[in-house]
Amino acid sequence: MGSDLFIMSAHPGARYETILEFPALPASLDRMTVVTPTTAGEFTGVPVVDGQGPVKPAAPVADLFDKPRPGSVVAWPVRGLDGPAKGGTFDLYGITEGEVKSTTSSITEEKVGLRTDVLFAFDKAALSAQAKAILDEVAAETRAKADPSKPPILITGHTDGKGGHDYNASLSQRRADAVLRELQARLGTAYQYRAEGKGETEPLAKEGGPDDAQARQKNRRVEISYQIRQRTAGTGTSASPGRQEDPGGAAGPPAPFRPDGPTVASRYASFGQGGDKRRIDVKPFYRDGAYLVAVFDIVNLGPSGGPSELENYSTSGGGAFGDFSVSDPSTRTVYRGVRLGKDGSAYVDPGFSAFRHDPGTDNRGFFYVPAPPPTVRTVTFDAGPFGQIPNVPVR
Structure with a gap:
């Protein structure tokens, strides 16, 4: 249910009241950001309050052929449901890329991609001294975030497209096994682990173009994936994902609504x-x-x-x-x-x-x-x- 935006056209100078309905929000949420698919952009700091029954337009509802006068306020027509609502909820996935590792994070899961050029010598599956220092850091992050009750911690090896499939699959599996052993030595038996080698079958970048060397380097990686332990603010116990402390970046307070600043x-x-x-x-x-x-x-x-x-x-x-x-x-x-x-x-x-x-x-x-x-x-x-x-x- 909501305003019907598909059969109407807006007329210059008129204001149109619009009603949108979203899936139920967590009870603890008091502000949200509403994102539009146009240049209107993002509306931050929108208050969330308890409703009092069905919401109806406050302004007169415009007809399909109406041409409201400039300065007038009208509403889009509201259409009811002729079947189950199609709304849904989606995790937001943030991507950061560094010189050694990349991280894809949402509120429920995290994937850390480590460059095999840093972890291993060419064509080898024995971890370098530098790799062990990197895995110390990854293990500390994993211990702080991973949920042992939602196994496993998945370690997946990937190669670039050079070489035959059987060779690439074997090399990527041996490298994933090596990373698994190091993580298990640091994290212990509180977690379950699984390693698998994908070879060249799941590239991140297209090889063979003008940036072939960079694409191949990006595709040579070991990925460590796990489910994130959910926490409430101040208690550290399981709770709604809406209160996750670090869902993708350096968490901070929601932004209030603000105009754009000057051109810099x-x-x-x-x-x-x-x-x-x-x-x-x-x-x-x-x-x-x-x-x-x-x-x-x-x-x-x-x-x-x-x-x-x-x-x-x-x-x-x-x-x-x-x-x-x-x-x-x-x-x-x-x-x-x-x-x-x-x-x-x-x-x-x-x-x-x-x-x-x-x-x-x-x-x-x-x-x-x-x-x-x-x-x-x-x-x-x-x-x-x-x-x-x-x-x-x-x-």
Whole structure:
């Protein structure tokens, strides 16, 4: 049930009241962020209160053919359910990439990817001295987060695409076994473990292109996955996932609602054979709970409007604007777009910068990444064809 947004069109100058219904929220939740799939963006700090029965529009409901006057307030028509509601809940998955390891975290599970180039010598399955120091750190994190009641801790080995499948499968299995033994020696018998080798069958990056060496390096890895122990604030006991202390980044308080700040940097880029130009105006980034919100405007400088599907800035990559991300220059840690659900098919951003195409128009863009540590006051914004934009302030 909710406002029917599929058969209506909005008229300039009029305000439209909209009703949305979500699955039930945890009783302890008193504020939330509502994300829109347009340039309206994110609405942080929205209060959550107990309702008093079905919600009905307060404004007059507009008909399909109505043309409300500028300044008037109307409501979209509300449609009822003709079957079970299709709403659902999804974990948010934050991705960080460092020089030694990458981490994919949600509120319920974590996957740590370790570069085998650091763990092992070429074509070997014996751990290096440096690997043992790295596994000390991983074991400490695992002990603090992993839930022994939800086994196993899964160690999975992967290779690049060179070599035959049988050889790659054997090498990846032996490397996973070696990491399992080291983790078990550090964590003991309170946990259950399983190791498996996938060989080259589950690459993270496409090999054979202009970045082949980097792609192969990214694909050579050992991944350690486990379920996260849930905690309530102050008790450390099992509870609703809505109260997890560190669900993806350096957790902090939810952000209040705020206007965008002033432009702190601008960059230019050209696209297509016609030389269409765009300008990106970067605003201060800000923290919202365990995440960092990157905010910017993209201005069409012409000469043409250009199709909106060519102006995709999705943090999953693709489109004319490519793959946007945020990095901490002091640690070289890269923070990538937060995904909705494990499959990675949707991200917490609208994905497009052009909802208004005409030259001279601008569109607001935003995306979420895991929050860097609280000591990080500025970050570098990798804005694809607009280049690296350093010293973006974090509020």
